[in-house]
Amino acid sequence: MKILFSPFSPYVRKCLVAAHEMGLTLTLLPSNAHPVNRDRTIIADNPLGKVPTFFTDDGQILYDSRVICEYLDHLGGGRLLPAPGRERWTTLTLLSLGDGMLDAALLARYEDVARPDAFKWADWRSAQMDKVETSLEALQNHPEWLQGRVDMGSLTIGCSLWYLDLRFADLGWRDRHPGVAAWYATFSQRDSMRQQWALPA
Ligand SMILES: N[C@@H](CCC(=O)N[C@@H](CS)C(=O)NCC(=O)O)C(=O)O
Numbered sequence: 001m002k003i004l005f006s007p008f009s010p011y012v013r014k015c016l017v018a019a020h021e022m023g024l025t026l027t028l029l030p031s032n033a034h035p036v037n038r039d040r041t042i043i044a045d046n047p048l049g050k051v052p053t054f055f056t057d058d059g060q061i062l063y064d065s066r067v068i069c070e071y072l073d074h075l076g077g078g079r080l081l082p083a084p085g086r087e088r089w090t091t092l093t094l095l096s097l098g099d100g101m102l103d104a105a106l107l108a109r110y111e112d113v114a115r116p117d118a119f120k121w122a123d124w125r126s127a128q129m130d131k132v133e134t135s136l137e138a139l140q141n142h143p144e145w146l147q148g149r150v151d152m153g154s155l156t157i158g159c160s161l162w163y164l165d166l167r168f169a170d171l172g173w174r175d176r177h178p179g180v181a182a183w184y185a186t187f188s189q190r191d192s193m194r195q196q197w198a199l200p201a
Contacts, residue, residue, distance in 0.1 A: 002055040003068070004031040004042060005199060010102050010163035011065040012052040013197075017155050018069045020192035022076025026054075028199050035110055066099070069152055080152045094145060094153025097135055101160040104131035109167050132164070133176075140177040147183070150190075158187050 001019075005028035006012055019026050031051050032039045038049045046053040046063045054062040054071070062068050073081045082088040108128040111120060139145060139157065146154055161184050164171055174181035187193060 001025075001057055002027040002029050004029050004033075004045075004051045004053040005197070006031055006033060006051050007198060008166065009033070009051050010106075010159045010166075011050075011099075013162065014065050014156055014159040015052050015054065015068045015072065016195065016197050017159060017192045018072050018080060018152065020195055021080060021150075021155070022072055024072060024076060028197060030199055034114070036114055066095070073152065080150075080155065082151065090145075091149075091151045091153040094149075094151075095156045097138070098153065098156030098158075098160045101132050101135045101157075102163060104128040105160070105163055105167065108132075129168075129171075132171075133173075136173055136177045136180055139180045143179050143183070146180075146187075154187065155192070158184065158190075158193055162188070162193070 001024070003012065003015060003026045016026065031042055031053075033042055033049060033051045040049075042051065042053060043049040045055075045061050048063065050064065052063065052065050052068055054068040056062065056071070062071055070081060073079070080091075082091055105128070108125050111125045111128070146157060161173075161180070164173060
């Protein structure tokens with residue numbers, strides 16, 4: 001199994017963390033995804049030109065991270081995505097919250113690094129970061145959403161917090177959301193969450 005890789009993509013990381021939880025190893029392939037300077041080699045396999053893009057051993061191409069994680073979970077015996085029922089809907093909703101935080105944070109990041117100064121819109125950027133903030137607030141107010149949970153929901157939230165630390169190091173989210181910070185301090189010690197992935201030299 002192969003995956004188009006970027007060390008800074010939280011969505012790629014989510015797939016690698018899920019694979020690690022399942023005891024599966026993925027071969028990493030280079031890529032250069034960018035919303036404007038689009039990577040034609042990715043587009044050849046995924047018309048959206050985004051990573052992660054994933055290649056199964058029997059020749060299927062899968063995207064996006066949600067589908068890839070579902071595929072990995074299926075291979076690994078379904079530990080990270082419960083069978084249909086209340087638990088599954090809870091897990092998937094938490095997963096959507098984590099993905100939504102990432103989508104907003106990535107848009108703010110692109111605003112910072114990809115949009116020319118003349119076109120920047122400060123209110124729009126702060127509204128994206130406010131989505132992150134209101135999501136953290138909800139997690140802070142509902143500790144039961146995360147407590148004791150190891151599934152695609154909590155792993156996605158974990159990867160979104162990893163991305164905040166990577167790209168928005170002075171956000172100071174831990175001061176405003178100490179309960180989430182305490183959860184992450186423990187959760188981020190999982191073997192899967194501690195892994196560092198890199199392309200082979
Ligand atoms: N919903 C997608 C989002 C993937 C995504 O946006 N990846 C970024 C890299 S972190 C990307 O490929 N950006 C290029 C672009 O926006 O065209 C997923 O969950 O896989």
